[in-house]
Amino acid sequence: VQAGEADVLNAKISAKGGVFKIDVTVRHEDAGWDHYANRWDVLDLDGNVLGSRVLAHPHDNEQPFTRSLTLDLPEGISVVIIRAHDSMHELGGMTFELAIPKSK
Numbered sequence: 232v233q234a235g236e237a238d239v240l241n242a243k244i245s246a247k248g249g250v251f252k253i254d255v256t257v258r259h260e261d262a263g264w265d266h267y268a269n270r271w272d273v274l275d276l277d278g279n280v281l282g283s284r285v286l287a288h289p290h291d292n293e294q295p296f297t298r299s300l301t302l303d304l305p306e307g308i309s310v311v312i313i314r315a316h317d318s319m320h321e322l323g324g325m326t327f328e329l330a331i332p333k334s335k
Contacts, residue, residue: 235260236324237268237315240295246332251304253329255284257315258295267291270316273300275308304331 237259244253259268267289273282282302290296304311313327 236320236322237271237317238325239271239313239315239327240325241297242313242327242329244329244332249303250301251331252299252301253282253311253313254297254299255313255315255327256295256297257286259290259315259317259324261289261291261294263289263291266319267317268315269318271298271300272314272316273302273304274312274314275305276310276312281305281308281311 237257240258241256244251255271257268257271261267269286271284272280274280282300284298284300309331311329313329315324316322
């Protein structure tokens, strides 16, 4: 079975002290080091990358999987897009739109 593109299935965000923690669930039929989901990105609506979580190894036996990233987001952003990347197809799977809560 050949792995397809990496899909973002879900994302959750929480705000605390001016920073945001984003938990992202990705599904990809990882096939070892030759083809695996190797990153996910947080983008603004203009397509600018605001942050990335590098995935350092294949998740052959852990599908789907969830990983987190904590980052500062520019003021005025109300929505971000989460997209995943894999080592063979690069971009192209399902993305996820995430509303930004007010920072506490």
